[in-house]
Amino acid sequence: MSWTAADLPSFAGRTVIVTGANSGLGLVTARELARVGAHVVLACRNTTKGDEAAAAMTGDVEVRKLDLQDLASIREFAASVDRVDVLINNAGIMAVPYALTKDGFESQIGTNHLGHFALTNLLLPKLTDRVVTVSSFMHLLGKISIKDLNWKARPYSAWLAYGQSKLANLLFTSELQRRLDAAGSPLKSHAAHPGYSATNLQGHTGNRMGTRIWDLGNSVFATTADFGARQTLYAASQSLPGNTFIGPKFAMRGPSGPSPRSLLARNQGTAKSLWRLSEQLTGIEFPL
Template structure:
């Protein structure tokens, strides 16, 4: 059965303020566009300000472009001072698939640093200004991964692109698990959610820029255009977390076969992504690496 959810469920979001990271391409662009069209003020947190300005100019609604490079903690730390006031929702959408093993300026394995450690630090630094929700974009690829806590940056283990991506998304899933636990324990008014956009051809390819393997990109794009979601459908699980009365901590995925194409629905996660011990260990690791802490 095809989900009947649509962006009409957003209603009138006038007066709401929302940050979307990675908003220049793919799912992030579709998410930001839908929210701006619904009346929200959308802060596009992007690496490329020129492209961000072009994307914002093409949107209908109230938008504001702010520099953010999640692979650079200096940029992450500078971000909160680049705009005033609180936000209702923080959407950690940005993600990359690295072409080869590389490190961020802070010495993190590039995929883990960009997809997990950067957003982790950003969320901690912004948390006191978030009024309502934190939505972290995970992936069903987490179901085929594990984390080597003795070598989290894969300095001695074999590295390859999509296994590194999958483990970064498992890290996001475990972070979301522990974040939800801490918010509930503190009786915080802020709730958090995890999402999976399905297989969207243009999303990671575009957001990874030159880091994505061009030959592999063409193959992935050809296949995903046939069996995957378009960017609007890929944004739907994130938007579903805003509109629907679902439990805090929920994981929203795709109702289609194998999670490739379909509408948003509550989804299941792997046993590894439900391990509270590993979630706590990962959280403590991320605190040390980023020198940030959540103040609930």
């Protein structure tokens, strides 16, 4: 039988931070971890929606403000954390019109990668177990431009920018694990992808026809948010080798387990270059 959230072990006495936990995959992830005894911090940009989500959960949950498009907000949030066992980098935006974060980053690389890069490094000294970063099989579209990560010189493509950010998630996961191993740390770095789950992520393309296409796709092809979150929960709870990438066996459906990644996602040179650039852009370095 396939592993499901019903197979989660007890998380009693453990603290988990889930970014973007007020809706979609993050909400299901937070709900299920709270159900099995975790103290879950819903790290949300919109705390009103976070409070609404928390009110519908059973267990020990709290809501804290975190805006991944604002480095000052990330620093403030990290400073408020005393100890955390599992960090789940779940929040993300997908194929949105061109925009900049408060710190001048292209919004998708800024939110999906640089924001989580900063948060993770600030929290590493307080972590006891693992980091799980949510990527996507759409990383197959991605190519990292070290010279133009923020789309200042290239014509902007919403989908290619999304693919770059999801590829960055995987390169971040592998380079983080390499650095943890080199530092002699027992912490683990994993990634997960949900397949194609119907969430509100698809409703912000800024294109009416595009949104209609996504609505049709959601109704015909997509799995549920519960299925998508299952991959994250598996990565957050099971004993796995470092740098494991979890997803459905058949890309969009099937049992949870190790998932393939593109050749570009396995390029250690790019991973190291992206890490150095991310440190320069955020002003936050690996602390261990």
